[in-house]
Amino acid sequence: xxxxxxxxxxxxxxxxxxxxxxxxxxxxxxxxxxxxxxxxxxxxxxxxxxxxxxxxxxxxxxxxxxxxxxxxxxxxxxxxxxxxxxxxxxxxxxxxxxxxxxxxxxxxxxxxxxxxxxxxxxxxxxxxxxxxxxxxxxxxxxxxxxxxxxxxxxxxxxxxxxxxxxxxxxxxxxxxxxxxxxxxxxxxxxxxxxxxxxxxxxxxxxxxxxxxxxxxxxxxxxxxxxxxxxxxxxxxxxxxxxxxxxxxxxxxxxxxxxxxxxxxxxxxxxxxxxxxxxxxxxxxxxxxxxxxxxxxxxxxxxxxxxxxxxxxxxxxxxxxxxxxxxxxxxxxxxxxxxxxxxxxxxxxxxxxxxxxxxxxxxxxxxxxxxxxxxxxxxxxxxxxxxxxxxxxxxxxxxxxxxxxxxxxxxxxxxxxxxxxxxxxxxxxxxxxxxxxxxxxxxxxxxxxxxxxxxxxxxxxxxxxxxxxx
Numbered sequence: 001x002x003x004x005x006x007x008x009x010x011x012x013x014x015x016x017x018x019x020x021x022x023x024x025x026x027x028x029x030x031x032x033x034x035x036x037x038x039x040x041x042x043x044x045x046x047x048x049x050x051x052x053x054x055x056x057x058x059x060x061x062x063x064x065x066x067x068x069x070x071x072x073x074x075x076x077x078x079x080x081x082x083x084x085x086x087x088x089x090x091x092x093x094x095x096x097x098x099x100x101x102x103x104x105x106x107x108x109x110x111x112x113x114x115x116x117x118x119x120x121x122x123x124x125x126x127x128x129x130x131x132x133x134x135x136x137x138x139x140x141x142x143x144x145x146x147x148x149x150x151x152x153x154x155x156x157x158x159x160x161x162x163x164x165x166x167x168x169x170x171x172x173x174x175x176x177x178x179x180x181x182x183x184x185x186x187x188x189x190x191x192x193x194x195x196x197x198x199x200x201x202x203x204x205x206x207x208x209x210x211x212x213x214x215x216x217x218x219x220x221x222x223x224x225x226x227x228x229x230x231x232x233x234x235x236x237x238x239x240x241x242x243x244x245x246x247x248x249x250x251x252x253x254x255x256x257x258x259x260x261x262x263x264x265x266x267x268x269x270x271x272x273x274x275x276x277x278x279x280x281x282x283x284x285x286x287x288x289x290x291x292x293x294x295x296x297x298x299x300x301x302x303x304x305x306x307x308x309x310x311x312x313x314x315x316x317x318x319x320x321x322x323x324x325x326x327x328x329x330x331x332x333x334x335x336x337x338x339x340x341x342x343x344x345x346x347x348x349x350x351x352x353x354x355x356x357x358x359x360x361x362x363x364x365x366x367x368x369x370x371x372x373x374x375x376x377x378x379x380x381x382x383x384x385x386x387x388x389x390x391x392x393x394x395x396x397x398x399x400x401x402x403x404x405x406x407x408x409x410x411x412x413x414x415x416x417x418x419x420x421x422x423x424x425x426x427x428x429x430x431x432x433x434x435x436x437x438x439x440x441x442x443x444x445x446x447x448x449x450x451x452x453x454x455x456x457x458x459x460x461x462x463x464x465x466x467x468x469x
Contacts, residue, residue, distance in 0.1 A: 107176040111183075111209050114216035125163070127156050132218055134210055139221035164192040181209040181216065187223070188333035201225060202326055202333075269302050269321035271328045272360055272413065274423065276317045276459075277341075277350030282308065285316070288344035290467065295336050296320070297469040300327030304469075305374040307461035310431045317380060317461055319425070325356045353413070353423065361392070361412040363426065365399050369408040374466055375427025378410065379434045380459040382423045386451035388414060391422065394450030401442065402426070406433030420453075431460050 114132060121129035130152055137150045174183040188202040208220040279285040289306070296304075300323035309315035322328040331337055332352060341350070362371055385391040395412065406429035413423045428434040437443060438458055447456075 107181070108174055111174060111176065111181045111216050114209065114218075118218060122165075125159055127152075127159050129159075130155055134212060134217035134219040137218055137220065141223065158193075161194055163194065179211040180219075183207050183209075186329055188330045202329055269323065269357060271322040271325040271354060271356050272411075273320040273322060273328050273332070273352065273354045274317065274413070274425070275320070275350050275352040276315070278312075278347045279314050279316060280345035280347060282314050282316065282464075285344040285346070286465075288340055289318075292336070292340045293467055293469045295340070296331065299331035299334070300324055301331070301469045303467060305466045306464045307374075307378060307380075308464050310377075310460040310462055315459070317459065319374075325354065328354050353415070355413045355415065359414050363395075363399070363409045363412055363424075365403040365407040365409040365426070369427070371409040371411070371427065374463045375408055375410070376463050377428045377431050377434065378461040378463070379407075379426050379428050379438070380423070380461055381426075381456050382421075383447075383452050383456035384454040385420050385422055386453055388420060388422065391450045391452070394446065395424075398446050401446070402437070405437035405440070406430065407437070431462070434460055 118129060118132035121132065130150070133150050138147050140147060173185065174181060184206050185204075186202055187205055192198040203223045203225055205223045206221070207218065209216045210219040211217075286306075293301075302321040302323060304318055304320040307317040307319070309317075320328070322331075332354065364371060392412070399407075408427035408429070410424070410426035413425065415421060428437075
C-alpha cells in the first residue's frame with residue numbers, strides 16, 4: 001500500500017489529479033425501477049431481475065440487529081471541490097451489512113460473508129477492498145448525481161489519504177434470486193474524509209450482489225438521505241454532548257402534542273421500539289439504563305416500559321416511545337447505545353424492532369381497560385402469517401375469546417415492508433391466566449385458521465418499572 005499523504009494539501013492535490021485523469025466515469029441513466037413514494041429517491045439497479053427482487057423486498061420484513069457489524073457507505077459532502085467529492089463517493093461506496101433471517105441460509109450466509117470481507121478491508125484501510133467489487137460495479141450517491149464506477153488507482157489514492165467512518169445498521173434484509181442478491185435497509189452515523197466536511201445522519205440503502213466465479217461481488221449500490229437527517233458537521237464527527245436530536249427540524253419546531261396522565265401536555269409518539277435481550281444482572285442493568293435516560297432523550301425518547309420474563313428475571317423486554325422514526329433508528333445505531341449495553345452487561349445480541357405509529361394497531365379486549373399504560377402482566381407473541389388482512393380479521397373476531405381468558409388488550413405491531421411478521425403485545429389479568437390461554441386447544445385452532453405459518457415466539461412478562469425518557 002502506498003505511503004500516507006501527510007499534509008491536507010497533498011491529499012487535495014491527489015484527489016484533483018485523479019479527477020483530471022477521469023477516475024469518475026459517469027453514465028447518465030433516466031428513470032427508475034419499481035414504484036416510488038412521493039419524495040423518495042428511486043433505487044435504480046440496472047437489472048430486471050434485481051428490480052423484481054427490490055419490489056419483493058418492499059413487502060418483506062426487516063429486523064433490527066442492534067449488534068450488526070458496521071458496513072460503510074460513503075455519502076457525498078456539500079460544498080468544496082465537486083470533483084474531489086465525487087471521487088471520494090465513487091471510491092468509498094460499499095454495501096451495508098445483511099441480516100439474513102428469512103432468505104435461503106446457505107447463499108445468504110455467503111453474501112453476508114462477502115460483505116463482511118469487503119467491510120473488513122475498508123475498516124483496515126486496505127486496497128484489498130477492490131477484489132470484492134464486480135468489474136462492472138457502479139453506484140449512485142446521496143447527492144442525486146450521475147452514475148459512478150470504481151477505479152483501482154482512485155481507490156489506492158483514497159486509501160492512502162485516509163478516511164474515518166462510524167456507521168451502524170438499523171433495519172436490513174437480503175433476498176437471493178439465483179445469481180443475484182439484493183439488500184435494503186437504513187444506515188446511521190458519521191463519515192469523515194480528509195479535506196471534506198463530515199457527514200452525519202440516516203440514509204436509505206439498496207445494494208446488489210452478483211455471483212462471479214463462485215464468489216459474490218458487489219455490482220451496484222444506491223443510497224439516499226432519509227428526510228432531512230443528513231447534514232454536514234464542519235468540526236468533524238459530532239460528539240454526543242453537542243449532537244442535535246435526530247428527529248427532523250420540522251418536528252422540533254412544531255411537535256404534535258398529546259395529553260399525558262401526569263404532567264398535562266406532552267409529545268405524541270411517532271414511533272415505537274421493542275427490544276428483547278438477556279442481561280447478567282437485572283439490578284445492575286437497571287442502574288445503567290436509568291443513568292442513560294438523558295441520552296435517550298437526546299434522540300427523542302418519550303418514555304419507556306421495562307418488563308421481565310416470568311420464567312427468567314434476566315430476560316428483559318423494553319418498550320420505548322419515540323418522537324419520530326429517524327430518532328429511533330439513529331439511537332439504535334449510536335455508539336452511545338452500544339457502549340451502554342456493554343456497560344450494563346447485556347449478553348449476546350438483542351432482538352429489536354422499530355415501528356412507526358401508523359403500523360401499531362390498538363387492541364381493546366375489555367371495555368374500560370387502559371391499554372395506553374403498562375399492565376402488570378403481559379403476553380408477548382411474535383409469529384409469521386400468510387396474509388396480514390386475513391389474520392387481523394380473525395384476530396378481531398376472537399377478541400371475546402381473549403377477553404374471557406383474561407386479556408385486557410394492548411397492541412398489534414407490524415412492519416410496513418413485511419406485513420407477514422406480526423407482534424402482539426397484550427396486557428393480561430395474570431400470568432397463570434395467560435399461560436392457560438396459550439395452552440388451550442381453541443387458540444391453536446384459531447391460529448391455524450387465521451393463517452399463522454410458523455411456531456410463535458411467546459413470552460410471559462411482568463412490568464418492572466417505567467421511565468419518563
